[in-house]
Amino acid sequence: MPEQSSHPRSLRAMDSVLGATTELLSEGGLPAATVDAISARSGVSKATIYKHWPCRTAIAAEAFGKQMAAAIPLPDKGDAASDLAEQVRRVSSFYAGPQGTIFAQLLAASVADPAASPYFREYFLDKRREAVAELWQRALDRGEVKPEISAETATDVLFGPLIFRLMTGHPPLTTEEADKISSAALGGLLAD
Numbered sequence: 001m002p003e004q005s006s007h008p009r010s011l012r013a014m015d016s017v018l019g020a021t022t023e024l025l026s027e028g029g030l031p032a033a034t035v036d037a038i039s040a041r042s043g044v045s046k047a048t049i050y051k052h053w054p055c056r057t058a059i060a061a062e063a064f065g066k067q068m069a070a071a072i073p074l075p076d077k078g079d080a081a082s083d084l085a086e087q088v089r090r091v092s093s094f095y096a097g098p099q100g101t102i103f104a105q106l107l108a109a110s111v112a113d114p115a116a117s118p119y120f121r122e123y124f125l126d127k128r129r130e131a132v133a134e135l136w137q138r139a140l141d142r143g144e145v146k147p148e149i150s151a152e153t154a155t156d157v158l159f160g161p162l163i164f165r166l167m168t169g170h171p172p173l174t175t176e177e178a179d180k181i182s183s184a185a186l187g188g189l190l191a192d
Contacts, residue, residue: 010052016042017049021063026098030105033060057109057116064106065123068094074131080139081190085182087135088158091128092178095166100173104166129155145189157185 020041024033035056039046053059072094075086095103103124110120133151140147145154161181162173171177 013042013044013048014052017044017052017059018063018066020044021059022067025060025064025067025102029098029102030057030060030109035059053119054115055113057106057113058119060102061106061110061116061120062123064099064102065127068099068103068124069127069131071099072131074135076138080135080142080144081186083135083138084154084158084186084189085179087132088162088182088185089175089178091159092162092173092175092181095162096173100166107163107167128159132159144191146191149189154185154189157189158182161185 017038020038021033024037024041033056035046035049038044038056038059039049042049049059053062072087072090075083075090077083077086094100106120106124110116129152132155136145136151136154139145158181162178165171165173165177
């Protein structure tokens with residue numbers, strides 16, 4: 001994981017690297033986010049970059065995780081079915097856009113690069129799972145979902161199909177398809 005430093009210059013450098021990486025990912029996906037390009041765009045030396053991250057995929061995973069967290073706020077419609085269905089729609093829409101390609105590139109790269117995997121899990125997967133766990137806990141507190149089902153299982157059931165469809169390209173990620181997924185999943189997750 002990145003070397004933690006509270007030194008203001010180090011924090012500014014890390015923020016600059018993450019900002020430059022976000023821009024490069026938006027412009028050309030993971031292939032555009034090379035360490036050379038990140039260094040040139042951020043003004044941070046490659047030596048400093050490598051002091052904080054082991055590889056470009058690790059930087060990209062952290063930057064992308066922060067971007068997705070900001071792009072997909074948690075809904076609060078007042079009931080589990082509405083909140084969870086809306087979150088599935090939001091994630092599906094995010095994956096259906098250019099960010100979906102970047103996610104697929106990061107997922108594939110993280111599988112192939114053991115140094116990047118912990119970053120992808122911590123900054124992307126874990127953060128997304130924590131967000132859904134918050135929705136799940138709200139639903140549990142209101143007695144709207146089956147208490148024997150964990151937030152982890154609910155997350156897999158609701159969002160796993162989106163990732164599968166993104167990676168296979170079949171069927172498309174549309175609002176209608178997202179609603180079908182959440183409807184089928186919620187039938188088994190909601191309390192009677």
